[in-house]
Amino acid sequence: MDKYMKQNLMVIIWMIFCTGIGLSCSSCHAGERQPIIKDTMKPPETNSGSTAMFADEQVVKFLGAEQLELIRNVENVEAYQVDWTKNFAKATLFVQGFPVIAKGRNLSGDQTAILKRMIASEKSYEFQWSKRTRVRPSYMLRLIRGEDQLDIAIDFNSKQWTFFYKGNIVEEDISENSAMPVLKKLVDSLFR
Known part of the structure; x- marks a missing residue:
């Protein structure tokens, strides 16, 4: 041979x-x-501990420590249905330039914990893939801590989300298998 x-x-x-x-x-x-949110996803920490312990390493690199610190210690999360075409003439409220069609209920403590866990887990993102489509959100979540806020634009059609924080904008694909079903269910519950 x-x-x-x-x-x-x-x-x-x-x-x-x-x-x-x-x-x-x-x-x-x-x-x-299998549960939609797997046990392997790290639970959110309380106010003690560092951001590095709260989120997976790749998520820290993607979002940054300051954004994750706000997410970890968020006080309130508001939900909005928006018009991505920006043609909603009757709008009096805008989030990141998108006219608000409807305001949903604020997230409960349990819903906020699920969202924090989802954002902190690298399993919620498709870091290895990149789309060439523009995010066209139907929903926005506004995370608030004191005077500080972070907005998340959610586009279920292209399976992407965009994070807006102090002029910085980062976007990534939403994991279709882990985060997408949970995020859809969560957002749907806020507008029923």
């Missing part, structure tokens, strides 16, 4: 080995119902 054939054989054996591991691991959970 020449060197080339040995390398190919090793690659094939490695692929079979990896496939076998994947199949055996996925079969462990066959038929089980």
Whole structure:
């Protein structure tokens, strides 16, 4: 057997080995119902502890410590339905330049805890993918702590969210498997 054939054989054996591991691991959970927010997501901390302990490392890099500190210690979360076309003529209230169509209920303590957990977990984002579409939000969440606020624009159609904080704007894809179902359910409950 020449060197080339040995390398190919090793690659094939490695692929079979990896496939076998994947199949055996996925079969462990066959038929089980998994919770939408998994236990592996880090729970939000109270006012004690650092931002680094509150959020996954990749989320800290994405949002920044100052934004995460506001999220961790948020006092109130308001919800708005907005018109992304910015053509809502009757609007008297605007959030980040988007006219407000309706104001939803403020998030409860439990709902805020879910949102904080979602934002802090890297599983809520699709960091490895990037879309070339503009975010066209239907909803905005305003997180408030004292005079400080952070706005989150949510676009369920393109599965993206944008974070607005002190003139800084960052956007990312929302994880379709972990965060999207929870976020939809959460937002829907605020406008019923």
